Amino acid sequence: MRNVFWKNIRNNMNMQKTDNSKKQKSDSGSIWNPWHGCHKISPGCQNCYVYRRDESIGKDASIVTKTGDFYLPLKKNRQKEYKLQPQNGSVFTCMTSDFFLEEADEWRPECWRIQWILDTRDQCIKYHVPFHFKQTGTFFVMNGKTYHIKRWLQQSQAAKAGIDYDGGKE
Numbered sequence: 001m002r003n004v005f006w007k008n009i010r011n012n013m014n015m016q017k018t019d020n021s022k023k024q025k026s027d028s029g030s031i032w033n034p035w036h037g038c039h040k041i042s043p044g045c046q047n048c049y050v051y052r053r054d055e056s057i058g059k060d061a062s063i064v065t066k067t068g069d070f071y072l073p074l075k076k077n078r079q080k081e082y083k084l085q086p087q088n089g090s091v092f093t094c095m096t097s098d099f100f101l102e103e104a105d106e107w108r109p110e111c112w113r114i115q116w117i118l119d120t121r122d123q124c125i126k127y128h129v130p131f132h133f134k135q136t137g138t139f140f141v142m143n144g145k146t147y148h149i150k151r152w153l154q155q156s157q158a159a160k161a162g163i164d165y166d167g168g169k170e
């Protein structure tokens, strides 16, 4: 099975799916399914749990559709915390689909743009909104290289990046 996971900064990929609906339910805060549905492409797909679960509710798993959770990574709860929380540093993506399906070609660029820190900074600069890069997270990707940064160094490393923006104050 092919699948995707995002580590903290959310751009590292590839994981194994587990056929364990109870685990999925308990981990729901760390799962993002921007679209649903997939295509059986190999013998390994024969017992695909996505198909099995969809069949049980009379749904055709071969139809790929964008889900209502597409913007989940941007949503916050009443405590102003992001609803989507990494579990052990990972957010599991496309548990009921495949991130690289052809049908998702037109949706994928927006997915790449969503937690991406430099894009967020660019938007802040464009609209003159102050931007503060507080801390890196454990898995920080810069110039194509992945760094594993210890928690107590994450804020100082973020400061070293020197990418804060004051909103264009004189």
Ligand code: SF4
Pocket (backbone or CB within 6 Å): 001, 002, 038, 039, 040, 041, 042, 044, 045, 046, 048, 049, 050, 051, 096, 097, 098
């Ligand atoms: S149909 Fe898609 S989700 Fe199901 S096993 Fe095959 S690749 Fe994985």
